[in-house]
Amino acid sequence: MQLKFMKYRKLSYWVSGILVALSFLSLATRGLNYGIDFAGGISMEITPVSAEYTVDKMRGDLAEFSPELQSVGNNNAVLVRVGLPKGATDEQQNQRVREIKDILGDKVEYSQVQIVGPKIGGELVRGGILAILISFVLMSVYIWIRYKGGYAVGSFVSLILDFILMFGFFSVVGMEFNQTSIAVILMGIGYSINDKVVNYDRIEENIKKYHKMPMTDLIDLSVNEMLRRTVMTSTSTILAMVGLYIFGGGMLQDFAVAMTFAIVMGSLTSIYISNVVLYHFNLRDTDK
Numbered sequence: 001m002q003l004k005f006m007k008y009r010k011l012s013y014w015v016s017g018i019l020v021a022l023s024f025l026s027l028a029t030r031g032l033n034y035g036i037d038f039a040g041g042i043s044m045e046i047t048p049v050s051a052e053y054t055v056d057k058m059r060g061d062l063a064e065f066s067p068e069l070q071s072v073g074n075n076n077a078v079l080v081r082v083g084l085p086k087g088a089t090d091e092q093q094n095q096r097v098r099e100i101k102d103i104l105g106d107k108v109e110y111s112q113v114q115i116v117g118p119k120i121g122g123e124l125v126r127g128g129i130l131a132i133l134i135s136f137v138l139m140s141v142y143i144w145i146r147y148k149g150g151y152a153v154g155s156f157v158s159l160i161l162d163f164i165l166m167f168g169f170f171s172v173v174g175m176e177f178n179q180t181s182i183a184v185i186l187m188g189i190g191y192s193i194n195d196k197v198v199n200y201d202r203i204e205e206n207i208k209k210y211h212k213m214p215m216t217d218l219i220d221l222s223v224n225e226m227l228r229r230t231v232m233t234s235t236s237t238i239l240a241m242v243g244l245y246i247f248g249g250g251m252l253q254d255f256a257v258a259m260t261f262a263i264v265m266g267s268l269t270s271i272y273i274s275n276v277v278l279y280h281f282n283l284r285d286t287d288k
């Protein structure tokens with residue numbers, strides 16, 4: 001049985017428009033929940049001296065600082081991340097480190113202590129934005145070289161949508177936005193572009209093969225032919241993310257959730273948005 005994806009092309013426009021509007025609304029009102037990487041803060045890698053001093057007890061002792069704790073490695077090491085007041089001076093930053101050490105006392109050993117000041121955080125933000133912009137430009141150039149006309153426009157529109165929805169996702173769910181988030185966005189967009197390339201290659205092949213088939217039927221045929229590959233690839237990657245979520249710490253869990261969203265989003269925009277935009281270009285006339 002062949003699924004009729006193009007039957008819902010108008011619905012895909014409405015859903016995409018609503019999601020874009022919600023993304024912009026959330027970004028304008030809630031913004032992004034910047035992590036220590038971007039907002040500044042303290043990062044400590046410590047190891048409890050006694051197994052009785054658990055992560056939960058440590059979290060309770062440091063509750064006044066709203067810490068983020070994550071188990072790392074196989075030696076019971078714990079990564080402690082604590083935010084700093086906006087505009088904190090060097091003295092205030094060092095004072096916060098002393099306060100944390102006074103609370104933890106001799107119950108832990110310190111492997112590493114790092115302070116990310118507001119200035120460094122700002123530089124990291126600019127670096128992250130630059131990385132996203134460069135990747136967007138390079139992907140756009142690749143799309144334009146690889147495809148022409150409707151193919152290029154369809155890929156470009158869905159690429160913009162992918163970026164907007166990824167930022168909207170981080171804003172709506174309030175997930176911490178840090179350097180890992182930048183990696184998720186770039187990996188997710190790359191995954192999505194790969195899906196679109198494979199999909200468009202099959203459409204190009206079928207246009208040459210089925211000269212008289214209506215464009216809606218031809219796109220449906222092409223998507224159905226590639227559907228098994230798309231589902232298998234997405235499912236295998238999502239299963240890996242499930243493993244990360246179950247066995248990884250807090251940061252890996254956030255990565256797994258965001259990456260799963262990126263995979264699902266990329267697959268859907270490849271099937272619907274890029275193909276729906278392509279449908280509006282009269283490729284049949286140009287390929288006769």
